[in-house]
Amino acid sequence: MQRMIHAMLLGLALLWSAQAQAVLEVTVTEGVTGAIPVAVAPFAWEGEGQPDEDVSRIVAQNLARSGLFDVEREDLPRPPSGPADFIAQPWADAGMEYLVVGSKRPDGDNVIVEFHVFDVLAEERLGGWRIPVPADMLRRGAHRVSDIVYEQITGDPGAFSARIAFVSVERRNDSREFSLEVADSDGANPRTLFRSEDPVMSPEWSPDGRELVYVSFENRRSEVFRQNVETGERNRIASFSGINSAPAWSPDGRHLALSLSRDGSPNIYVMDLESGDLRQVTRSGAIETEPVWSPDGETIYFTSDRAGAPQIYAQSVSGGNARRLTFESDYAAAAAISPDGRSLVYVHGGDDGFQLARLDLDDRRVTRLTDGQDAESPSFAPNGSMILYAMTDGGRGVLGSVSRDGQVHQRLSAREGEVREPAWSPLN
Amino acid sequence: MNNVFRLTLSAVVIAALSACATPTRDAEDAEREAAEAAEQESAEREGEGEGAEARALGRDREFDEAALDDPDSPLAERLVYFDFDRDEVKSEFMPMLEAHAAYLAENPGARMRLEGHTDERGTREYNLALGERRAQSVRRVLNLNGASDDQLEVISYGEEMPVAFEQNEEAWAKNRRVELVYESRR
DSSP: OOOEEEOOOOOOOOOOOSSOOOOEEEEEEEOOTTOEEEEEOOOEEOSSSOOSSOHHHHHHHHHHHTSSEEEEOSSOOOOOSSGGGOOSHHHHHTTOSEEEEEEEEEETTEEEEEEEEEETTTTEEEEEEEEEEEGGGHHHHHHHHHHHHHHHHHSSOOOTTSEEEEEEEEEETTEEEEEEEEEETTSOSOEEEEEESSOEEEEEEOTTSSEEEEEEOTTSSOEEEEEETTTOOEEEEEOOSSOEEEEEEOTTSSEEEEEEOTTSSOEEEEEETTTOOEEEOOOOSSOEEEEEEOTTSSEEEEEEOTTSSOEEEEEETTEEEEEEOOOSSSEEEEEEEOTTSSEEEEEEEETTEEEEEEEETTTTEEEEOOOSSOEEEEEEOTTSSEEEEEEEETTEEEEEEEETTSOOEEEEEESSSEEEEEEEOOOO | OHHHHHHHHHHHHHHHHHHHHSOOOOOOOHHHHHHHHHHHHHHHHHHHHHHHHHHHHHHHHOOOHHHHHOTTSGGGOOEEEOOTTOOOOOGGGHHHHHHHHHHHHHOTTOOEEEEEEOOSSSOHHHHHHHHHHHHHHHHHHHHHTTOOGGGEEEEEEETSSOSOOSSSHHHHHHHSEEEEEEGGGO
16 A cells, blocks of 8 residues: 655646735535544644745645535544554544545745655555646646645545636726626636626636636626636637627537527527637527537537427437426526536526526436526536535625535635626536 | 707706616526516517607607707607616616607717726626626617617717616616717707
């Protein structure tokens, strides 16, 4: 079991940034019963002074925020000084099932984060990792550590390293300021990518996580832009007559699905990003919008009111007939697809307002996920474990998240202004 | 720009007052919707008839730029309200729209932006499309009553630009609107 994995932190792009905005605060509002007890011992610092970030504290917060773990950081037995010193009994006596221990030491411009995960009940070490992290990116390093710990314990990849994009709105006297923000998955490190006095909406990530597409009204009408998150480079890519909306990047990164009303009524089109060529996918006089791609890139799910009220449909990208998928209410819209392609989470309108529901495509079962304030704009975590969404709390837009099974609920609130339309980045 | 802002504000006040007096209803029941649609169709036909009349009136009356600033003129009304998830122009807004159509017909140089809006309920992208559909409904009424297509520009802001921020039917009713904005007056 003496396994040492050297993981490099790849693709840690510095976000192109203006001033930090809209710091989000996370609270777990409802967790699962029977959460797994995990001890996260403080990571000792083997250098002078103190590093900027407390890595083990961020790891503990991430794990706790997932709602799957009952995390203990204090009143712990003395951590083993090395992997060979691990004795399970005191940890078992303390009621722990897993233990995370680690250390940090300076190495030039980097900090080497070393940590080990122990299975207390099995009395064995699950693994040890040594990760060099640029000293000014310790927070991102802590998210990477969290991902590894999460995967070791649950068997599923973590999504803490992924980022979230969202729209923030601040009211200033008579005007409002809209901004497109990108932050860590816990809401930390927010950066403003674009700011405007006119509305900004519908951010979606490119599959490589390097760019965002979104709708901006800066020219007093809806147009679609793409922007590089790292360099800030920005291009207008759809400005046809009528509305230009609801961009969604294809899984291969080469196409964009859009809702355009250039021919009079909004239909789904697919744009070749290299040539700019458009291909019309739906042809109806109804509202056809909110396209999402299946992970294999062959099916587009979208919202249509062709039956009189908005419902979700599926259609092959290459054409053919659309199949209606939702029948449970008078309002079903804004589908998000799980990374495995087997479930849709969508906005379900009924007597109790707009709630999130999950439709499992295999057996067409529908499960309600929320039952609070009106919810909208669902976005799956790249590991499929959770769904981020927007809701209104006391008249203010905040973000909520719910586990895939509807059991774990969290809320992310901006300290100022309101936040909406979250989009979870891919993992990379 | 200043001018337009002031105009829009006063129009909002007027329209808000009229919205308070407007009974709102929940149009969910399919049967009722069908009935409403039929009613709407007949209202639109009625509207066409009245439109011809209004055009004739318009010619006699000679609207000018000053008419747009006259708070007692039907032209001072710049807002059309809608029911939830609906895009039909209700008959109560026909006289006002006929007056604007007549003004546009009399003033071929005048340009109007029709800005469609929705309330916050439902999804943002769907609402963007719904706002456009509402603005298109208003454009059709104006077209039928003499305004020419190249005078009218339709845009939609969906739910992104509310004028009322509370979460209740009264606020939502104010937000489900099409704003008539005279372009030449910027």
